Amino acid sequence: MTVPAYVSPDQWISDRADFARRGVGRGYAVVVARCADGICMVAHNPSRSLHQTSEIHDRIGFAAVGRYNEYEQLRVAGIRLADIRAYAYGPLDVTGLALATTYAQVIGANFASMNEKPYEVELAVAELGRTRPADQIFRISWDGSVSDGIAPTVLGPMSQDRRDTINEFITDSTPLDDAVRCAAAALTASSDAAIADELEVSILDPRTGGRRTFRRLGRDRVRAFWSAS
Amino acid sequence: MIQPWGTMLPAPYLAAGSDSFTEFTRLVSPDLLPPTSLDTSMPELLRHGTTIVALKYNSGVVICGDRRATMGSLIAQDDIEKVFGADGISVLGVTGAVGLAIEMVRLFQTELEHYEKIEGRPLSLDGRAARLAILVRSNLAMAVLGIAVIPVFAGWDAFRHRGRIFSYDGTGGRNEEHAFCTAGTGSIFATATLKKRHRLDMDRNEAVQLAVRAIYDAASDDAATTGPDLSRGVYPVVVVADEDGVTRIATENVALVAKRLVDEITESNESS
Numbered sequence: 279m280t281v282p283a284y285v286s287p288d289q290w291i292s293d294r295a296d297f298a299r300r301g302v303g304r305g306y307a308v309v310v311a312r313c314a315d316g317i318c319m320v321a322h323n324p325s326r327s328l329h330q331t332s333e334i335h336d337r338i339g340f341a342a343v344g345r346y347n348e349y350e351q352l353r354v355a356g357i358r359l360a361d362i363r364a365y366a367y368g369p370l371d372v373t374g375l376a377l378a379t380t381y382a383q384v385i386g387a388n389f390a391s392m393n394e395k396p397y398e399v400e401l402a403v404a405e406l407g408r409t410r411p412a413d414q415i416f417r418i419s420w421d422g423s424v425s426d427g428i429a430p431t432v433l434g435p436m437s438q439d440r441r442d443t444i445n446e447f448i449t450d451s452t453p454l455d456d457a458v459r460c461a462a463a464a465l466t467a468s469s470d471a472a473i474a475d476e477l478e479v480s481i482l483d484p485r486t487g488g489r490r491t492f493r494r495l496g497r498d499r500v501r502a503f504w505s506a507s
Numbered sequence: 508m509i510q511p512w513g514t515m516l517p518a519p520y521l522a523a524g525s526d527s528f529t530e531f532t533r534l535v536s537p538d539l540l541p542p543t544s545l546d547t548s549m550p551e552l553l554r555h556g557t558t559i560v561a562l563k564y565n566s567g568v569v570i571c572g573d574r575r576a577t578m579g580s581l582i583a584q585d586d587i588e589k590v591f592g593a594d595g596i597s598v599l600g601v602t603g604a605v606g607l608a609i610e611m612v613r614l615f616q617t618e619l620e621h622y623e624k625i626e627g628r629p630l631s632l633d634g635r636a637a638r639l640a641i642l643v644r645s646n647l648a649m650a651v652l653g654i655a656v657i658p659v660f661a662g663w664d665a666f667r668h669r670g671r672i673f674s675y676d677g678t679g680g681r682n683e684e685h686a687f688c689t690a691g692t693g694s695i696f697a698t699a700t701l702k703k704r705h706r707l708d709m710d711r712n713e714a715v716q717l718a719v720r721a722i723y724d725a726a727s728d729d730a731a732t733t734g735p736d737l738s739r740g741v742y743p744v745v746v747v748a749d750e751d752g753v754t755r756i757a758t759e760n761v762a763l764v765a766k767r768l769v770d771e772i773t774e775s776n777e778s779s
Contacts, residue, residue: 333624355520357624358531363512365532365617366539376512383515490620 298420301398311430313457320461333492335360343434344399374405378416386422455503471504528621558693559600564714567749568670571718575733597662602691644679693725693732735765
């Protein structure tokens with residue numbers, strides 16, 4: 279019987295972390311931020327069909343960077359979990375915290391499992407509160423670590439000074455068009471209107487009047503953010 | 508069964524699989540779905556929802572249901588609602604075993620929303636009608652025992668740019684209706700009214716009036732159907748689906764239509 283070569287846990291974790299970090303670092307970033315009109319999610323995503331932002335439930339949105347097949351699997355799992363929860367109990371019993379915790383459990387267990395490849399994804403779960411101060415944005419990293427807060431959240435690769443710019447300029451009183459332009463400038467280093475065609479923009483909008491607050495903004499609507507100014 | 512929440516997920520959640528909520532629920536938590544067998548001697552099962560009518564007009568469809576649920580010769584409930592918006596463009600009315608019918612509505616609503624979230628776009632109107640047929644068929648074993656649920660489905664088809672109506676039988680058989688359809692115990696009487704008075708070029712107000720009249724006529728011949736109850740302010744539920752989506756007609760407006768109808772009938776009786 280052969281004994282596997284000893285690898286120290288430090289080395290093992292650090293190898294897996296490097297692998298996952300490289301995977302996430304390859305794609306484009308996504309910005310999730312509270313603005314005056316709700317919580318907006320802006321992705322630099324030239325594709326019109328492979329979305330990086332999505333609706334999970336009435337007041338909960340999802341954003342992701344990394345490998346498409348992996349975050350799509352997690353997105354669908356989130357929708358299944360939320361819908362079955364709402365069906366078994368009620369829509370008010372679906373919470374962003376529990377969803378973020380579930381994602382953290384799944385990703386964290388996978389990261390620590392010898393037999394599986396670590397997820398190469400970073401996720402955000404954005405939840406519109408019953409009142410605006412109760413909004414929450416959870417960020418779940420490739421090792422299952424979670425952070426939460428109300429500050430703008432950037433998933434994926436972005437330099438620190440651009441993150442600082444976003445933190446400074448997008449607040450809960452920034453109008454949607456300003457927030458999207460600011461996020462786009464940070465994501466693409468361009469303030470040109472042509473960039474609108476490469477953006478995917480969604481919003482959780484508390485003023486839709488209905489139970490479901492998620493809206494995906496069409497390219498025309500996004501383009502108008504540049505022509506109006 | 509307790510649902511996982513903030514914990515590790517069972518494997519089916521992470522597996523590539525169905526975009527159908529019902530099929531997924533059958534895998535992970537079948538106890539949440541409506542039962543497929545019951546002891547039919549339970550008196551609750553005799554609760555029975557009654558008449559639904561659906562009719563087309565020049566720019567959409569109207570669907571209307573009375574408010575009664577019966578239990579044998581008793582009135583079980585006189586303000587029950589049996590017509591629901593299924594989603595933004597379609598409407599569902601249910602007749603038959605009330606408990607199962609209401610569950611079927613909830614399941615169908617969840618089914619449509621679940622599909623839309625996973626696929627990123629809603630089902631076509633035909634797709635919705637087909638999904639509903641599957642839900643009806645899954646109740647077939649119960650229908651054989653006399654606990655059938657028969658829905659009527661109607662909605663606005665954005666591709667064909669017209670309202671459409673689908674009727675069902677207990678086996679899940681689905682049939683698209685050309686002009687109107689009825690379901691439930693009062694349906695033969697409501698059909699008689701619609702046959703004489705319905706025109707496809709009616710406007711929305713005429714269609715709403717005719718729907719309420721059909722329910723009124725059904726109520727006067729069928730003990731299990733109730734007409735507008737002016738004294739207690741309980742009126743049929745009327746929902747319209749057109750290009751602008753699904754709108755439930757406000758109770759005040761249904762009350763006006765009902766009062767006008769009752770006045771008209773009173774006058775014609777007095778003059779004869």
